[in-house]
Amino acid sequence: MSSTGASIIDELPGPDGRRPLSGDQAGTGRLGDRIFKAAASGAGGIVVVLVVLVGAFLLITAIPALRGNTANFFTSRDFTTSPLHFGIVQLLWTTVMSSIIALVIAVPFAIAIALFLTQYAPRWLARPGAAVIDLLAAVPSIVYGLWGAYVVAPKFVPVQDAIQTVFGWVPFLKGVPSVSGGTTILFVGLILSIMILPIITAISREVFAQTPMTHKEGAIALGATKWEMIRTAVLPFGKPGVISASMLGLGRALGETIAVMLILSTIPNGAPWTWSFFNGGSTFASLIASNAPEAISDMRQMGAYIAAGLVLFVLTFVVNVIARVIIERRKAFTE
Amino acid sequence: MTTTTPEIERPIVPGLGGRSASRTVKNTVATAAVWLAFLIALIPLVWILWTVFSRGFGSLLHVSWWQKDQSGAGAPAFDHSLRGARHAVVGTLLMGLATAVIAIPIAVLTAIYLVEYGRGRVARAVSFMVDIMSGIPSIVAALFVYAVWVTTLGWTLIPLCSSLALVLLMVPVVTRSSEEMIKLVPNELREASYALGVPKWRTILRVVLPTCFSGIVTGALLGLARVMGETAPLLLLASYTQYLNQNVFSGSMAALPTLINTQSLNIAVPIAADRVWGAACTLIILVLAMNLLGRFIARFAKVHK
Numbered sequence: 001m002s003s004t005g006a007s008i009i010d011e012l013p014g015p016d017g018r019r020p021l022s023g024d025q026a027g028t029g030r031l032g033d034r035i036f037k038a039a040a041s042g043a044g045g046i047v048v049v050l051v052v053l054v055g056a057f058l059l060i061t062a063i064p065a066l067r068g069n070t071a072n073f074f075t076s077r078d079f080t081t082s083p084l085h086f087g088i089v090q091l092l093w094t095t096v097m098s099s100i101i102a103l104v105i106a107v108p109f110a111i112a113i114a115l116f117l118t119q120y121a122p123r124w125l126a127r128p129g130a131a132v133i134d135l136l137a138a139v140p141s142i143v144y145g146l147w148g149a150y151v152v153a154p155k156f157v158p159v160q161d162a163i164q165t166v167f168g169w170v171p172f173l174k175g176v177p178s179v180s181g182g183t184t185i186l187f188v189g190l191i192l193s194i195m196i197l198p199i200i201t202a203i204s205r206e207v208f209a210q211t212p213m214t215h216k217e218g219a220i221a222l223g224a225t226k227w228e229m230i231r232t233a234v235l236p237f238g239k240p241g242v243i244s245a246s247m248l249g250l251g252r253a254l255g256e257t258i259a260v261m262l263i264l265s266t267i268p269n270g271a272p273w274t275w276s277f278f279n280g281g282s283t284f285a286s287l288i289a290s291n292a293p294e295a296i297s298d299m300r301q302m303g304a305y306i307a308a309g310l311v312l313f314v315l316t317f318v319v320n321v322i323a324r325v326i327i328e329r330r331k332a333f334t335e
Numbered sequence: 336m337t338t339t340t341p342e343i344e345r346p347i348v349p350g351l352g353g354r355s356a357s358r359t360v361k362n363t364v365a366t367a368a369v370w371l372a373f374l375i376a377l378i379p380l381v382w383i384l385w386t387v388f389s390r391g392f393g394s395l396l397h398v399s400w401w402q403k404d405q406s407g408a409g410a411p412a413f414d415h416s417l418r419g420a421r422h423a424v425v426g427t428l429l430m431g432l433a434t435a436v437i438a439i440p441i442a443v444l445t446a447i448y449l450v451e452y453g454r455g456r457v458a459r460a461v462s463f464m465v466d467i468m469s470g471i472p473s474i475v476a477a478l479f480v481y482a483v484w485v486t487t488l489g490w491t492l493i494p495l496c497s498s499l500a501l502v503l504l505m506v507p508v509v510t511r512s513s514e515e516m517i518k519l520v521p522n523e524l525r526e527a528s529y530a531l532g533v534p535k536w537r538t539i540l541r542v543v544l545p546t547c548f549s550g551i552v553t554g555a556l557l558g559l560a561r562v563m564g565e566t567a568p569l570l571l572l573a574s575y576t577q578y579l580n581q582n583v584f585s586g587s588m589a590a591l592p593t594l595i596n597t598q599s600l601n602i603a604v605p606i607a608a609d610r611v612w613g614a615a616c617t618l619i620i621l622v623l624a625m626n627l628l629g630r631f632i633a634r635f636a637k638v639h640k
Contacts, residue, residue, distance in 0.1 A: 036536035040452050043444030044461040047506065051464045054471060054479045054503070061482040112372030120369050129373065131630070136380055138626045140564025142592045143615050147383050150602060194379045201376075225358055227365035248470070255472020257567035258592070262599065285474045289570050292478075296571065299486050306486075309478040313471065320470035324463060 055317075058310040065303025073307070077273060079287065081301040088311055090273070094185055094281035095312070098260065099253035101189025101277065106197045107246050113197075114204035114238075119230060130205060137198035145262030148191040153182040153263065160184065160278065172277050179280045183265045186277040191263060192256055196249035203248065207241030208234055240330035247323035251316045257285035266290070284312040387616050394420075394613025395620075404589075405577035405610075420614055422579040423594040426494070427621070430573070430590060431563045433498035433583050434505055439555050441502075442509035449510070450517040451539055469507035476503040477568035492572055494580070494588035500568035505558045512554025516547040549632050556629035560622045566592035591618040 066073060068084045076087020117130050160182055164175040176184070211234045219229040265280030267273070282290070288305045295301035394400050397419065404422035449462055480500045484490050520543050528538040544551070569590050575597045576587040594614045601607035 030534055032536045033534050036539065037452055040444045040448035043441045044448040044453065044458075046441055047445050047468060047510070048461055048464045050503065050506075051467050051471075053483075054475065057479055057482040057487065058475070061486045109372050109376060112369045113376055116369035116373045120366060121373075132380065133376060135623070135626070136376070138560060138564075138622055139380075139383055140566070140592065140618055140622055142564070142566045142595050143383060143387060143619055146595065146599065146611065146615055147386055151382075151386050197376060225354065225362040227362040228358070230365070251470045255470075255474065257472065257474045258570070258596070262596075285472055285567065288474050288478065289567050293570055293574070296481075296485075296492075296574075302481065302486070306478050306482055309475050313475045316470050316472055316475075317467060320467055324466050 055310075055313060058306055058313060061299075062303055062307035062310050065300060066307055068300065069304070079282075079304075079308075081291070081295055081304045082298075084300070084304055086304045086307075088284075088308060090267075090281060091284050091287055091308060092311070093275070094264075095254055095283040095285075095315075097277065098185050098188045098192060098264075098283060099250055101186060102192035102196055102253045103246060103250050105190060105193035106200055106249060107242070109193075110197055110200035110204055110245070110249075111242060113201050114208050114242075115230060115234070117201075117205050118208040119226070119234065130202075133198050133201050135198075136194065137202075141195065141256060141259045142262070144191055144195055145259035148187070148259060149183065149263045152191070153187060156187055156190070157182040160186065164278065172275060174274060174276045174278065176274055176276050176278045176280075178267075178271065179265045179278060181265070183263050183280065184278045185264070185281060188260055188264050189277075191259060192253045195256060195259065196252050199252060200242075200245045200249040203245035204238060204242050207238040207245075211237045240326050244323040244326040244330075247319050247326070251319040251323070254283075254319065255285055255312060255316050256283075257289045261286035261289050284308050284315075384619070387612060387619050390608070391612030391614070391616030394609050395616060400613060400617075404579040405594075406579075420591070420594060420610070420617060422577065422589040423591045423614060424617060424621075425579060425581060426573075426588040426590040427563055427592075427618070429581065429583055430494055430498050430501070430569075430588065431559055433495055434501040434562055435555065435559050437498065438502045438505040438558070439509060442506045442555075442558075443513050443551060445506070445510045446513035446517055447539060447543075449514050451535070451543070465507045465510050468503065469511070471503060473500070473504055473565050473567040474571070476500040477571040479503070480568070480572060492574070493585055494573050494583045497568045497572040497590075498583065500572060501562040501565060504565060504568075505562045508558035508561060509551075509554050512557065513547075513551045516550030516554065517543060519550070520546045549635050553629040553633040556625045556632070560625035560629070563625070564592065564618060564622050566596060569593050570596065591615075591621075 065084055069086060070083060071078055071085045071087050073087055075089060076085070077090045079086040079088075079091065113133060117126050117133075121129055163173060163186075167173045168175060215233040215237060216229055219233045224232060260283050264282065264286060266282055267280050273279075288309055292302060292305040295305065400419040400421075401424070402421055403419035405418045405420075445461065445465065449458060449465075452458075453461060477497070477500045480496050481492075484496055484499075485492065524542055524546060525538055528542045529535070533541070569592055573590060573593065574587040575593040576589050578589075580586050580588045591614045595611050595618070598607045598610045598614070602611055
């Protein structure tokens, strides 16, 4: 069991090909059975209702603020709540870009570590190694924020300066003089990549470990080296699992709040804007967390933040559905 | 791997003259790369733990850290012996407890539904929603509770509100782990129980759950560890206070994450930095302790993968 809170092992038939149990309809229809079944089904119902309510309540409470909004919600870069003048372009850009940077860094590492733990590591190291990677998921995100903002960021400044000097001609890598101290979108992406590494690793590990022994032995018998065996047997088998793990990791990165809030330099309203990874900014989550507490007693202003939260909810919802669909298709493929 | 055939007997087929250099190099590079990736991933973990413990552990050694809250003689100049983090530790534990009390029954019952009762489309829908729920960002959960509690019902925020938001984050984690554990209970046990005429609900309560009890406890502890480290819902729903509050139904309540967040604004001041890293160290010890306890309990599980 991993502490990442995500697992796909239960989606798959066990090694002996048995499907997971589903309701065996052994209930007797006696009072005790009926009550217990109602309680269990009710709990399942609560889960469904809660998720639906999250979307519904966010939408309903955001409507008054959206009506009073004097800017175009989808095309404006401003976000002021008194008067209501807000749009999501800048938030969307910062959120998506920092998460994609995180994904680009984390996925290769996660795949390599999962391969290491399932195919390469000596027996004595495999289990403790996996537990150590899982520990990264146990570190509270505010600790990542503190560590990133006050310990790593100053050390990361020379690296970013070097990147700017060499690749400054690339449109997205232009230097931004107003953001100092290394607390840029690029740096947030780096810290986020560490935070999502354990979840991607844990799921990749599970699917790699399930590669049928016959596939692996077949490759070896054909004279493949260990790496060729992995390339031809393990990786193709694990590909859908890795993709869906990456989507789950992306979902986590999109919604990460306090670490981003502590690290990323905010840009004051009306400051010049550039589409650079060395810019600061706010993600949906960090904007809500840093500004909403001041507006907590004003429902109209809160409506603007709830509208931003709704977009974040939809974004993570879509990403998670894609992850789920890929798993379902893989399930159909392996059964 | 390679057999030692005399040179003369080896068939002369182009391309089969043993492993080519490039293949050997690729294999070696791949081996080195995966080892390196694993070792690199250890750097942040060690670095974080070292940072937090070297900067924060000192604060924990003061008795007042555990005995006093942050209320004190108002002057900015004060020493460690005057104020502590008791209010935040108590707040984190109380809100965590409230979350667990609400979330664990829902999660375990949902898991029982998914394994023992659920069939077909409805079960798939519930399972799907558990997945979606586990992807809900914590700040969105907080906004949801705000939208219901304040905007719709018009009530004032109390510490329990943040527990309610945390419930949304804890339920999917505990549901998934409990589900995994209940599935591991051999079907023969259920069938034996049915054969003795035991009704299904008693079978679940007296046979299935006791068999996988330690696994469920492990999942609950891991879920609790996750939500106790959460900050975002607390920022919105539980305003920080420097006073000790032991009632989740009224007032404001401090927690370790909000203590860190408040004090980090003055992190340049040494005493504030001590509090920040001290609270971070306390939080990380708390969370890691629950994780390790969970794994330790899992060792005594009656069912294993």
